[in-house]
Amino acid sequence: MLSNRCRVFTRVCCLIVLSVLPARAVAQQTAVLTAMDYIEIQQLVNRLNFALDYCTNGGRAFADLFVEGGQFIIDQGDGKTTVRRTRNELIALAGGPDCASRTSPPSSYILHLAESLVIEPAADGARGKSYAIYPANKGRYLNPETAGQLGIYHDEYVKTPQGWRFRSRRHQVNPSPAD
Numbered sequence: 521m522l523s524n525r526c527r528v529f530t531r532v533c534c535l536i537v538l539s540v541l542p543a544r545a546v547a548q549q550t551a552v553l554t555a556m557d558y559i560e561i562q563q564l565v566n567r568l569n570f571a572l573d574y575c576t577n578g579g580r581a582f583a584d585l586f587v588e589g590g591q592f593i594i595d596q597g598d599g600k601t602t603v604r605r606t607r608n609e610l611i612a613l614a615g616g617p618d619c620a621s622r623t624s625p626p627s628s629y630i631l632h633l634a635e636s637l638v639i640e641p642a643a644d645g646a647r648g649k650s651y652a653i654y655p656a657n658k659g660r661y662l663n664p665e666t667a668g669q670l671g672i673y674h675d676e677y678v679k680t681p682q683g684w685r686f687r688s689r690r691h692q693v694n695p696s697p698a699d
Contacts, residue, residue, distance in 0.1 A: 550643055551642060551644070551645060551646065557679070561646060561648065564685070565634050565650065566634070568585050569633065573631050573632055574622065575622040577616075578611065578617040578618070578619060579611035579613070582614035583610035583611045583614070586610055586687075587678055587680060590688060591688045592604045592613060592689050593688060593689065594691050595692045597693060625660070626660075628657075629656070629657045629658075630654060631655055632653075633653040633654070634652060634673055635650060635651045636650055637650040639677075642676070644678065645677045646676075646684075647674075647676055647677070648673070648675040648676075650673045651670060651673075652671035652672060652673050652691055653670055653671075671692050671694070672691075672695045675688065675690075
């Protein structure tokens with residue numbers, strides 16, 4: 521027969537074990553990223569900026585950085601988001617297939633920088649967040665509201681047989697400090 525002290529101890533131990541189990545189950549669902557995964561994701565983010573700004577391979581290099589059905593979202597903060605999901609929409613966003621929009625003003629003035637990238641493991645890949653910065657190009661810019669703009673990129677990455685790819689990139693144009 522167990523004493524009252526033993527019964528209390530047993531109940532406490534059971535409560536501790538039961539409270540730890542869900543945390544372990546969640547931890548097991550989150551992917552573990554290797555050092556190489558972090559490097560490859562960082563390179564993916566860097567390649568995206570160049571592919572977008574210079575319409576590499578007629579915009580196809582930009583579209584190739586997304587999984588099938590991946591999306592680029594422009595979130596102005598007004599509830600009206602612009603979403604590019606199809607391969608042709610992603611190619612067009614990068615200026616392709618003839619790249620004419622990237623070679624003439626005002627689009628030729630746009631440069632994209634993703635700075636201070638933070639990558640976190642997720643259950644189905646990884647998430648990232650970085651600053652979106654648009655510097656002036658030779659003193660020229662798309663418009664006064666865009667010059668020097670600071671936004672935030674919110675990314676979801678998936679590892680594919682071809683390497684890491686974007687599932688989505690949401691460009692939050694006017695973030696608030698709480699975001």
